Amino acid sequence: MSRVVITGLGIISAIGDNVNQNREMLIQGVSGISSLQFCDTRYSGLRPCGEIKHTIPSLKEKLQATEPGVTRTSLLALHAFQEACGNAKLQLSDIASPDTALIGASTVGGMCLTDELYHDANTKEEGSPYLSSYDCASVNLYLQQRYGMKGIINTINTACSSSANAIMYGARLLQQGLAKRAIVGGADSLAKFTINGFNALHILSPEICTPFDQDRKGLNLGEGAAFLVLEREEEVKDKTVYAILSGYGNSNDAYHPSSLSDNGDGPQLSMQRALETADLSPLQISFINAHGTGTENNDLSESTAMIRLFGAPPPFVSSKANTGHTLGAAGAIEAVFSILNLYHQEIYPSLQFKTPIETTLLTPVQEYRPASLQHVMSNSFGFGGNCSSLIFSRLI
Amino acid sequence: MYIHQHTCISAQETFENINLDIIHPPVGNKLVAKEPVYKGIPPGILRRMGKAVRMGAGAGLPIIENYRNINGIIIGTANGGMEDCIKFLNQIIDYEEGMLTPGNFVQSTPNAIAAQIGLMATNKGYNITHVHRGLSFENALLDAFMMLKTNPEASYLVGTVDEISAYNYNIDYLDGWYKSELHPGLSLYDTGSPGSIAGEGAAMFLVSSNRKNAIAQIRDIQTIHTTDHAVLKEMLREMLHKNALHTGDIDLLISGENGDIRLLPYYTEVTRIFNNTTAVVRYKHLSGEFPTSSAIATWLACGSSLPAHLFQSGYTGAAAKNIMIYNNYKGLQHSFILIGKSFGS
Structure with a gap:
């Protein structure tokens, strides 16, 4: 293909x-x-x-x-x-x-x-x-x-x-x-x-x-x-190629009409399926643009899912404190950010973070830094348990 | 892509005790769905469901009971729970953004139907909702078609729901899409006036790549946005050519003609491409017009035989082998769905 x-x-x-x-x-x-x-x-x-x-x-x-x-x-x-x-x-x-x-x-x-x-x-x-x-x-x-x-x-x-x-x-x-x-x-x-x-x-x-x-x-x-x-x-001939869309996964959390399960089944499955279509192992993901809405429910569920899948998750951020949650546009906006991460080989800081969640202890990247990134994952989770993950890869 | 089970909730007797010889006429220009007693849904959950979610779950769950290991749920709906949506909107305005209850808001999102079915069936597979107005069903079918290409062993629930709410009826009425009245005794197709009658319903299908014991095969789906008759006819000709069919091979055309004089020329032009060996069936006098009504046509195509009264022309009593469904929503969104009924097994 x-x-x-x-x-x-x-x-x-x-x-x-x-x-x-x-x-x-x-x-x-x-x-x-x-x-x-x-x-x-x-x-x-x-x-x-x-x-x-x-x-x-x-x-x-x-x-x-x-x-x-x-x-x-x-x-x-x-x-x-x-x-x-x-x-x-x-x-x-x-x-x-x-x-x-x-x-x-x-x-x-x-x-x-x-x-x-x-x-x-x-x-x-x-x-x-x-x-x-x-x-x-x-x-x-x-x-x-x-x-x-x-x-x-x-x-x-x-x-x-x-x-x-x-x-x-x-x-x-x-x-x-x-x-x-x-x-x-x-x-x-x-x-x-x-x-x-x-x-x-x-x-x-x-x-x-x-x-x-x-x-x-x-x-x-x-x-x-x-x-x-x-x-x-x-x-594409001689056009600029910003990135490859190498993987995607979709799942349903099948837990509640408007909130995610505590154990993050849906998020874990969408990330897992994205890795499968990209034919990558969790260790190969360099960076994640998380869904990270800032709600009690999402951030806990997503953190749990990342820990289940990655053990020690790769560097991650949420850009929701930059743009707000743009709902139907969020997946595309964060896809653009993830592609910019890859194309410019840099990580943009996650804003507003002070204290890690007690039970998961994950800390997002908080400062701008150049970074060597090969595969970037972007997560989007919605009402109705609709979870999706995309993986963008650097063209080499 | 093969269909193995099909269900339909509509204004007619299309669920459980199917009987297309009984005809329920429109009331006040609306063909309201005959909702069944929803046996599989616990009363506490049923009470909280809006009509769109209720019809979708009601039509989908009997299929899931038989096919517990489906790989996903693919729904097309132009508006989802419109009634809940405007109920919530009205609360916002009427109570000047006071403290509101979120129930209507959660039920109003179009993805609530696929989500609710996924939740009740504990299905963590592929789950998606297509909302492209008059091509929501066609995009859902195309989605399933692509899923089965990459996962030949899989099976999916594909279906549609749209409801008449007092509100979307009002909006479409103001926009000129419904007739002001339908004279008793005058056929929907003979009114010679703009607008149609409102309808609603849900149709669900179990699809897989497995030919054995299938009811029907979806051979091809083509869609286009145009107001140009020539472009439309060219698309149909190309589609037939691509599928190695001549117009004479299509023994049944299911036409979405809806009594709107403005759309009639499209239907006439498409019908003219075929000759008199192709029978023509019309159904919108029974279903009413709504954005996902082509799913009702697909459900009809799955049936073993259609009663003579549905035929505009060419009724022979013989079962059709190749069926073409043509639908046109509001003059811009067109679709052709090619269905085969004879594929060996």
Whole structure:
């Protein structure tokens, strides 16, 4: 089976509008978590988030997105999509080709328009311009329409692991000859809906989150989008290859609708399966970008799973205190970070950590450092026990 | 890819005591699912389930009872638990973001269906939810197809759920996708007006690479986003060619025609590609229109024989060998599913 390589990256998050800005902020250890400015909710001062400090009109203008019914989620997706396609030197004809797949993830879709949705769902009056923009698929359908894409298009929603599964699905399309290239990733924007949902579950932190810390108080939500261009190795010619997507694993924890098992069965299985598809042993993993949301439940379950699989886990970080938890975009955003780790042979610090969890005693890397990395794992775990792990490898 | 078991909860008698000769007409422009008594689900858990999760688990668990060692659960749903989703949204607005209970929020995420089935079956295998609106089922099938290519010994539960909630009905109604009323006595297909009628349901399939004792074979799945009739027809011709079939080899076309005058030309064009040796079946007057209704068509294709009243043309009473399903969701998302019923065993 031919190897799947990454030839393009695009990202927008609370720490930057493009790949270079994100990398710079990661190196400097800057957190993008702050009080909400643009998302209208009574929790704006109470639950800090990783908000992208651009208004919808400014995004529309920058992207020349004048179509009616475009949502913030679609705008963020378009922003990252354009960067990734440009980075991979894709022509418009390449993007539209029947050989190009688009696999995107979203969990919020157009539900960021809480008030419009409330109106359209409950009243018989004339609808808003967003009637066909609420579902998760609307984001990718917008990109499909804008670029006249004729290949396989799909939208995946497995909650917080959605875009890791989108990356996996795209890679499998390439390996099975169903596409020549796949633009894969995810997008989610901050919404009153998710802020209230996670708040009702009592897992939103009142401060900047502290992943893997004994005294962690929950997660911060974030927003963003990231896309990767995947191509088969034999077809990339003289393009820059950032990394190989060498392994992927998906599992279900089958324990509880909204929390992970204490022994981390699901996370352990997804990491194990990723190692199997990559044909690697645990010892060969140089570094992990953990899911590390900063909730009591996730960080304990993930730590336990890492110890079960690795014994002494390799160096690891969580980037959630940088960007917030971007839900359906998280897997893709952290895939970009993992690829930057590999490509630049460096580790970005995990922020906000003070004290290891008593029972697991794991300590994330807390300072920037150059590092010799060969295989990097990225974890994403979601509600419904949906666990996914990806492995990226350095091209040698 | 072969289908070994299939279940369906719909507005008709499609679950357990299957009887397609009884026809339940739409009520108030909606074809609401006839939900069975869910025997396999403990009452405490059943009470907390939203309708989408309930129908999905209800249709999926009888298959899992027979196939306990499946390697994963692959679900397609455009909206998942829309009713719970908007209930939660309404609480947010009505109580001005006060203290809310998270139950509706957790049930509203589309992956809750695959998750709930995985949880009840303690299945730690592959678990995924495709939500690409009118192509959610097709992407789920394609996913299973790829999984079986790499794991030939495996088997998967593949299926779909979508529900009519008061809210998504309202949104799609405002957007012009449902008729304002359906005259009694007038067939859905003869209205000559835009819009269709709303439907809902769940269909589940056990798929594997094992040909022996299979009910049907999914030979190919093709999807495209277009409004160009020529592109669509070309895709169908290429698909037939790729599968070494002539139009005359397809003895049954299951058409997703839904009474929306705006979509009729697509169905007419596709039907015209075939000649009169291909019978045509329509089913949306029984299922209603919803994003994953092509799964109902696939369930129908798995049946041993279809009653004469489903046929628009070409009914012979003989069992079909090669079946093509064509569906078009809202004029943009098109799919062809090729099903074989004659493959030896």
